[in-house]
Amino acid sequence: MKAYCISGLGADQRVYDSLDLKYEKVPLNWIKPHKNESLKSYAMRLSQNIDKDEKFIIIGVSFGGLIAVEISKILKPEFTVLISTVEKSSELPIHYRLISKINFIKFLHPKFFNLPFIIASFLFGTKNPLLKDILKDSDLSFTKWAINSLLKWKSKENIENTLRINGTSDLILSSKNQIFK
Template sequence: MNAYFISGLGADKRIFSKIKLDQSIKVIHINWIPPLKNESLSSYAKRLSEIIDVDKPYVLVGVSFGGMIAVEISKILKPLLTIAISSTILSYELPVLYRFAGTLRLIKLIPSGLIKLSNRFSQNFFFGTKSIEEKTLLSKIITDTDPKFLKWAIGSILGWRNTITPDRLYHIHGTNDKILYSKTAKPDFLIQNGTHFMVYQNAKEISELIDKLVSRYF
């Protein structure tokens, strides 16, 4: 069984470094590819999906922005199941401020470098990082993020329009997520006090959930 992992906005596979799954599951990390000019989230997801071997049983696991990408891919390829962590499934469940900013296309007015800088200032509060280890990892991930990709990704989230919940999709969310909070969303599993960084902080609990869900279908 292949499990394709898609990281969050600007992040990479380091965010999944503490996830430990059953030995029958082969973890494959999907790396970001450069977006095309004015490319939508759904179009980008379609191109990114070309790496997936559809001739073998597989599942998708996406965190944050990667969860939205996983939603779009699952609408095209129909995996055994899709797991979205610390993410949003339906675009109307995005926080009101995000949708408002998307309507006004405010992201186009902000320089790429400034977006990355502002993210650095507020990263620990919004992501919920606590220990020195967590803060160091997050800082390294943000430092290594391409500011142009970051700007495109934020813009694609703000302009995302999805009203379809794919079959066999499961949503895992934290009760203390300050980035993709939503009063209307109804996650299948809630991690108490889980932050937007919980795939790293609560890796054992989330690993067990993934194993449990995979065992239902494989």
């Protein structure tokens, strides 16, 4: 069985380097979004990289968890692991929902999303030097699309066979809701 791993916003498969699994880890690398593409549509296109002929699990961290939720609704994996993320749009922090009403993200230049390491390390709850490399390698246009699509995301139902793991230091998408279900 394969474990398809979806990294967080601006990150890549390196976030899974120290994760030891009994399954083969297969990174689902970000693809270029279409203009004004919804999270659901993007997830559907990304899911084309999954081998549906054998059983699989999906692991998503932070923004990658939202994509994992949408893929899980479509493909029904054996199991979905959500790390530092939410499962439904109603679980998004209140300030995200308020920002979505204003809809000003589309007017910001992508360079606005280039966070200094000190701010990013506070928000992500880590001082790991890998974060510096990940930030340096980030595609800011993708980051802008992702934040905008996150703010427009509407997901109301829970998915089946899910393990949720939320830490206490991640301030981006961590849900205060249950850890196991």
